[in-house]
Amino acid sequence: MSALETESELAKSAAAGGIDKQRYVRRIFSEIAPRYDLLNHMLSLNVDRAWRRRALQELAWQHHPDGLYLDLCAGTLDVAALLARQSGFDGQVVGADFAEPMLRAGQAKASRQVVLPVAADALDLPLSTGAARGAIVAFGLRNVADLDGALDEVMRVLMSGARLVILDFSTPRLAMVRALYEVYFHHVVPAIGGAVSGQSTAYRYLPRSVGHFPAPPELARRMEGAGFRRVRWYPLTLGIATVHVGERP
Numbered sequence: 351m352s353a354l355e356t357e358s359e360l361a362k363s364a365a366a367g368g369i370d371k372q373r374y375v376r377r378i379f380s381e382i383a384p385r386y387d388l389l390n391h392m393l394s395l396n397v398d399r400a401w402r403r404r405a406l407q408e409l410a411w412q413h414h415p416d417g418l419y420l421d422l423c424a425g426t427l428d429v430a431a432l433l434a435r436q437s438g439f440d441g442q443v444v445g446a447d448f449a450e451p452m453l454r455a456g457q458a459k460a461s462r463q464v465v466l467p468v469a470a471d472a473l474d475l476p477l478s479t480g481a482a483r484g485a486i487v488a489f490g491l492r493n494v495a496d497l498d499g500a501l502d503e504v505m506r507v508l509m510s511g512a513r514l515v516i517l518d519f520s521t522p523r524l525a526m527v528r529a530l531y532e533v534y535f536h537h538v539v540p541a542i543g544g545a546v547s548g549q550s551t552a553y554r555y556l557p558r559s560v561g562h563f564p565a566p567p568e569l570a571r572r573m574e575g576a577g578f579r580r581v582r583w584y585p586l587t588l589g590i591a592t593v594h595v596g597e598r599p
């Protein structure tokens with residue numbers, strides 16, 4: 351088997367939750383970190399920015415503008431920096447991610463007084479129980495090897511009444527949209543992603559990981575299973591992405 355075939359097999363297996371998904375995910379994000387933002391905005395035609403803004407509106411941070419918030423799987427800190435820039439926000443945002451090169455690539459986006467980048471695993475957060483007024487995870491939960499474990503850990507660090515907002519890709523339900531989406535995600539994204547980052551298998555992992563991520567009703571059930579209440583979800587841009595919201599009792 352060639353190195354490329356081996357990489358492709360690893361991507362397939364990691365997306366399905368096999369091999370050591372955690373190690374694979376940390377490695378690919380560490381490798382693509384310098385080109386991550388450029389590719390994100392390019393491949394989504396900048397729609398990702400609007401999706402993050404929409405998801406952030408669900409965090410209800412205005413109720414406690416001076417609180418501590420968690421941006422989980424923060425990557426290059428886009429969501430954390432967006433929250434830090436909101437007019438009236440006077441709190442702090444912990445941006446937790448286990449791929450340090452991603453955090454480093456984004457650290458100039460916000461003041462260190464407001465955004466605190468932390469190298470940490472989603473399954474073992476360095477926050478005390480009930481410390482956070484809210485948590486948001488954008489395009490991250492799909493990559494975590496133990497989804498239920500991560501939901502439990504977020505539940506632990508949230509205060510009573512605090513929200514968890516999840517933004518992630520989903521598979522569109524309309525057949526025509528789905529067909530276009532499949533071509534784009536399975537062919538265009540790996541081609542452009544590979545050419546720009548030099549890591550085509552990382553960009554093959556992306557569509558596969560979406561395919562293996564629970565569909566929105568199932569993710570809502572898993573949130574409820576972890577103890578979240580008032581769980582709701584809605585699609586964005588014809589179901590290419592979905593926002594889930596839940597609350598800690």
Ligand SMILES: C[S@@+](CC[C@H](N)C(=O)[O-])C[C@H]1O[C@@H](n2cnc3c(N)ncnc32)[C@H](O)[C@@H]1O
Nearest residue numbers: 379423424425447448449471472488490493494
């Ligand atoms: C697609 S990026 C999303 C980054 C950012 N939230 C955004 O909106 O662009 C996914 C991130 O999840 C991180 N990640 C995956 N599994 C993780 C885990 N178990 N603990 C911490 N971070 C994790 C990866 O390192 C990566 O930076």
